[in-house]
Amino acid sequence: MLALGLPIGISLILVALGGLAILISPEAALIKAGVVTFATISRYELGVLPLFVLMAHLCFAAGASRDFFDTAARFVGHRRGGLAIASIGGCAGFGAISGSSLATVATVTSVALPEMRKANYAPSFATGALAAGGTLGSLVPPSGALIVFGIVAEQSIGKLFAASIIPGLTQALFYIVAISILCRINPALGPRTARVPWRERMAGLVRVIDIAALILFVIGGLFIGWFTPTEAASVGSAAALLLCWWRGKLTRAAVSGALDATLRTTGMIYLVIIGALLFATFISVTGVAGWLAQAVGSFHASPTLTIVAMAVALLVLGSFLDGIALMLLTTPIFLPIIHELHMSPIWFGIFLVRTMEIGFVHPPLGLNVYVIQGIAKDIPLATIFRGIVPFLIVDFLHLALLIAVPMLALWLPGRMG
Template sequence: MLIGLGFEHPLLVGAIGIGLLVLLVFLGVRVVFAAAIVGLLGLVELIGWGPAAGVIGIVPHAKSTIYALSVLPMFIFIGFVAFHAGMTAQLFNAAQKWLGWLPGGMAVATVLATAGFAAVSGASTATSAVFSRVAIPEMLKYGYDRRLAAGVVAAGGTLATLIPPSAILVIYAIIVEESVGRLLLAGFLPGLVSALIYALIIVLWAMIRPEAAPSVPGATWGERATSLPPLIPIMLVVTVIISAIYQGWATPTEAGALGAGIVFAVAIFRGVGVKSITASLMESAKLTVMIFSLIWGVTIFVRFLGFSGVAEAFTAWIVSIDAPPMVIMICILLAYAILGMFMDAIGMLLLTLPVVYPAVMALGFDSIWFGIIVVKMAEICLVTPPIGLNCFVVNAVRPDIPLPDVFRGIMLFFIADVVTIIVLLAFPEIVTWLPDLMRN
C-alpha cells in the first residue's frame, strides 16, 4: 500500500488518484469504471476496507433517490416520442420554408430547428442523431458542402445542453445543490443567443462562399402559413414546461411529466404505433441508466476526493493567487476546454465540480452564472476532437461522411461558441435576468 512507500499525506494520495484517473481515461477506460476503481482504491488507502465499503455501499441508493433526478427520464422520453411522432421533420420543414431563402438558409433552418427540438428533448446526442436523418439529406440535395451539413447538425445538437429542458443543467444543479428550476430558466436566453450566433456565422460564411451553402427557392406565404399549425404541440410543450417552472405551480419533474403527457397524447393521436412507443421507452431507459451509472461511479471518486482534502486545498490555492478573479476564471475555462477534448461532458462536470466549484464561489462569482458558463464549455467539448461525441453520432448515422470531415465542419461553430462565451462573460445579465425575476 502507499503508506508503506511513504505516501501517507492525504493530499498526495488525492493527487496520485487524480493522475491515475486521467491516465485511465487517456487509455480509453470508460469514465464510470475508471472513477469507481480509483475512488475505491483511494478510499481503501485513506480509511481502510471496512469504512470504504460502507461509504461505497450507500452511493447507488443515495444518488438514485434524489427527487430532482426523476426529471431526467421525463425530458429524455419527450425527445424520443417527439421524434417518432414526426415533430422533428415538421420543425425542420417550417424552418426551411421561412428561412431557406437566406444565404446558407438550409443550415440556418437546421440551427433553429435543432434549437426548437432541444426545447422538448434535453439530450444533445439524440438531437444530433435525429437531425442527421432529417436535415443532412435535404442540405446535400441542394448542393451544400457535406462538411458544413455535418458540422451544423453536430453543433446544433449541443444547444440541448443549454435550452431547457436540459439534462446536463439538472446534473449540475444536483452536484452543487442549486435550484433546478432557476438553472433551467437561466439556460433559455444563453441558448437563444448561442443559436443566433450560429445562424449569423452561417450567413456570413455563405456570403463569402456561396457555393458551400447555396440558397434554396423561396416558399410562398401560403406554404409558410401551412407549416406553422403542426408546430402547435411543440410550442405547447415548451410553454407548459417554461411557464410551470417560472410561475412555480409545478416542480421541474412535474413540468417534465406534463410535457411528456402532452407529447405522448399527440403521438397516440397521430397514430404512432406500439412498436415506436416501446422503442422510445427503451431508448429513454438506456440513456437514463447510462447517466445514473455515470453518477454512481463518479460519486465514489468524489467521496475519495472529499477524504483526501484536495477540494479544500485547491480552493485555498485559487483564492491566494494574486490576479483578478476574471483572469482566474478564464484560466479555469481554458482548463475545461483542454479537459473536454478527452472526456464526455457529464463525466467532466461530475469529476471537476466538487473541486472547482468551491474555489469559484470563493472568488465571488454567481452560482447560476457559472453553471451556464461551464455547461457551455461542456457543450463545446461535445464537438471538439478527439472525443467530440456529437461528431461520432453524426458519423454513425451518416457513415458516408468521414469523421474527419465532420470535425472540419464544426470549426465555424467552434468560433461561434468562443464568441458566445465572451458575450456571456461580458454580459452576465443574459444569464441571471430570468432566474432573478423568478426569485423576485
C-alpha cells in the same frame, strides 16, 4: 480507466472506492458507497431525469423528429445558407425535446443533410453547421447535462433551466449570423433554394404548434412557478402521451419502445451520477478541493482571470474526454473555487455546460463530428473538422461574452425569486 475504454460511471466508482479505501478503510469505503447509492436513488428530485427522458422518447414516437427543421426550411430555405439556418432552428427546437447534444445532432443531421446535399451545399459548411447546431441540445432546457449538474452540485434545476434560456438563444443567434456572413462572402457555400408559398409555410407551422405548445407549457409553467421540476417533467410526460394519441401514433409498440429506451438511458445516467457523487466524496476527503480554493485565494487573481484559466483547462481536457465525464470530473474540484470567489454556482453550471459543448466539436475527440461522419460516411472527418472552424471561433466569442456578462445567465433566475 477512461483511456482503457471503461464506462465513465464504473471508472468514477472504482477510483472513488479505491481512494476511500486507502484514505479511511475498505469497510468504511463500502459503507459510504452504500449510503451514497441509497441516498441518490431515493431522492425525490432525481425523478425529473427519467420523466423528461420519457417525454423526449414519447415525442420521438409522435413523429417530432423532422418537423422543426422542415418548418424552418420552408420559411428561410430560399435565402443564402437558409437550410443551414433552418438546421440551427431545428437543432434548437429538437434540443428542447431531447435534452441531448448527440441525440439532437444525429436526428437533425439525418433529416437536414440530405436536403442540403440536394441543394448543392458545400459538404464542409453543411456538416460544420450541423455539428455546431447539435451542441444546442446540451444547453436549451430541459437539458440532461444541467439536470445532472444540478443534482451533483445541489443547485435548483428550475433556476438552471431559466439561466440557460438567454445563453441558448444568443448561441443560436451567433451561429445564424456566422452562417449569413459566410454565405455573403462565398455564396457557393449555401445556394438559395426555391421559395415556398405562404400556404405551405403555414401548413408546416401548424405541424409544430402542438409540440411547441407542449415545450412552452412545461418550461413556462416551471419558470412561472406552476410546477416544481419533477412536477413539470410529470406533466410533460403525460402531455407527450396525449400528443402521441392526438397524432395517431399511440400504439403498444410506441409506448413500450419509449419505456425501454427511457429505462436504458436512465439506468446509465444514474450509474454515472452515483459514481460522480462518490468521486466528489473522495475528492472532499483528500482535501484537494479545499487546498485548490485556498491556493486560488492566495494568488489574489481576479475572478475573471481564474475563470479564463478554468476555461482553458476545460477546453484542453475536452479534447479527449466526453462532455459528461468532463463535467463530473471537474465539478467537485472547481465548484469550491467558485464559492471561494463568491460567484454564482448557477452561472458556473451554464459556463461549464457551454464549455463542455465546445468539446463536442473540438478536435480531436469532437463526438458530434463522429456522429455526423457515421451518418455521412463518404464525407471525410478532415472535411467536417474544417467546416467546424468558423463555428468554433463563434463559440469562443460567445463563451467570452458569457464570462464578461454573467447577467446573460443570471437575469432570468433572478426574476424567479
